[in-house]
Amino acid sequence: MPAVIFVIKVLITIILVLMAITITNAQVLRLDAHFYNDSCPQAEDIIRETLINSIARDPKVPPRILRMFFHDCFIRGCDASILLDSTRENKTEKDGPPNISVRAFYVIDNAKAKLEMACPRTVSCADIVAIAARDVVALSGGPHWHVLKGRKDGRVSNANETVNLPAPTFNLTQLINSFSQKGLGINDLVALSGGHTVGFSHCSSFESRISNFSPQNNIDPSMDMEFAKDLIKNKCPKTNQVHDNNAGQFLDSTPSTFDNVYYKQVKAAKGLFGSDQTLYGDFRTKRMVDSYADDQNLFFRDFASSMVKLGNVGVKENRGEVRLNCRFVN
Numbered sequence: 086m087p088a089v090i091f092v093i094k095v096l097i098t099i100i101l102v103l104m105a106i107t108i109t110n111a112q113v114l115r116l117d118a119h120f121y122n123d124s125c126p127q128a129e130d131i132i133r134e135t136l137i138n139s140i141a142r143d144p145k146v147p148p149r150i151l152r153m154f155f156h157d158c159f160i161r162g163c164d165a166s167i168l169l170d171s172t173r174e175n176k177t178e179k180d181g182p183p184n185i186s187v188r189a190f191y192v193i194d195n196a197k198a199k200l201e202m203a204c205p206r207t208v209s210c211a212d213i214v215a216i217a218a219r220d221v222v223a224l225s226g227g228p229h230w231h232v233l234k235g236r237k238d239g240r241v242s243n244a245n246e247t248v249n250l251p252a253p254t255f256n257l258t259q260l261i262n263s264f265s266q267k268g269l270g271i272n273d274l275v276a277l278s279g280g281h282t283v284g285f286s287h288c289s290s291f292e293s294r295i296s297n298f299s300p301q302n303n304i305d306p307s308m309d310m311e312f313a314k315d316l317i318k319n320k321c322p323k324t325n326q327v328h329d330n331n332a333g334q335f336l337d338s339t340p341s342t343f344d345n346v347y348y349k350q351v352k353a354a355k356g357l358f359g360s361d362q363t364l365y366g367d368f369r370t371k372r373m374v375d376s377y378a379d380d381q382n383l384f385f386r387d388f389a390s391s392m393v394k395l396g397n398v399g400v401k402e403n404r405g406e407v408r409l410n411c412r413f414v415n
């Protein structure tokens with residue numbers, strides 16, 4: 086008899102454990118490549134078509150969207166907090182200093198408006214940004230990957246939190262710390278820095294490298310001297326100690342093509358930011374820069390997998406909402 090009671094007790098315990106596992110799994114939803122297969126099968130087509138139309142009118146859209154995704158994920162996770170407009174009471178991330186130069190929010194608005202018509206209240210703004218970031222890379226000649234979906238949109242956005250974005254003056258240790266706080270490793274840092282294969286920078290972002298760099302050196306000695314002179318003379322010339330606010334330099338010599346030229350430039354001491362050049366100045370990352378400069382396919386593979394990781398940072402699967410308009414909380 087005691088044996089029968091023992092067996093019953095064991096069975097009950099097993100059933101309880103299985104129930105607990107089921108409940109936990111139901112609560113912790115996972116991002117899923119097929120998330121909209123039933124609820125909005127045309128979602129990715131709509132986003133892609135919106136991007137193709139926008140890029141035809143403005144070729145600056147791809148780098149802007151790619152940077153938007155990175156800045157969204159680094160502050161409060163990939164929750165579209167970067168898309169919220171400031172109100173009288175609250176200055177949002179969009180208006181934080183590093184994000185003033187993030188543009189092309191209208192492209193996400195256009196995609197969202199079309200998605201709301203096709204499948205109301207279904208596709209989150211955070212997923213739109215993640216899908217769009219993948220598409221702009223692929224449309225610029227870069228790799229394609231499956232975007233995991235199911236992110237919810239956050240309801241909070243504070244301009245002062247943008248101080249947590251990495252700065253172009255960061256050294257390697259600062260960059261590594263910044264990425265590790267988001268669960269990203271050194272390999273992700275080097276691969277994702279390759280995002281600087283497209284786009285443009287204003288002079289203010291690299292000015293400290295080309296004038297008054299240090300008491301000993303006016304120009305950052307880790308920068309190629311001819312490259313520096315060209316920046317000073319032709320790209321960021323000053324009239325009465327100030328330069329044109331719109332002046333600047335492309336991040337690599339093929340700024341509309343997603344390729345591995347960025348790493349070749351870093352190897353040649355022509356990385357624009359200190360944060361780019363430092364990747365080749367330290368044994369912890371130098372070999373990876375060499376590999377990506379030598380092998381574009383390797384860079385593409387690693388970039389794609391690091392973008393999937395970036396897209397998982399701080400996601401809200403069931404703690405947020407699906408915004409009706411990406412600029413406002415519901």
Ligand code: HEM
Nearest residue numbers: 148151152155186251252253277280284285286287290360
């Ligand atoms: C590693 C740390 C990083 C730092 C310090 C950094 C810093 C910067 C700075 C200062 C600019 C120029 C802003 C301006 O003056 O207009 C810029 C542009 C850009 N960044 Fe980064 N970035 C980093 C990582 C990334 C990552 C991970 C990505 C994407 C995967 C990315 C994508 C871009 C793109 C595409 C642009 C060009 C934007 C445009 O043309 O409008 N960056 N970044």
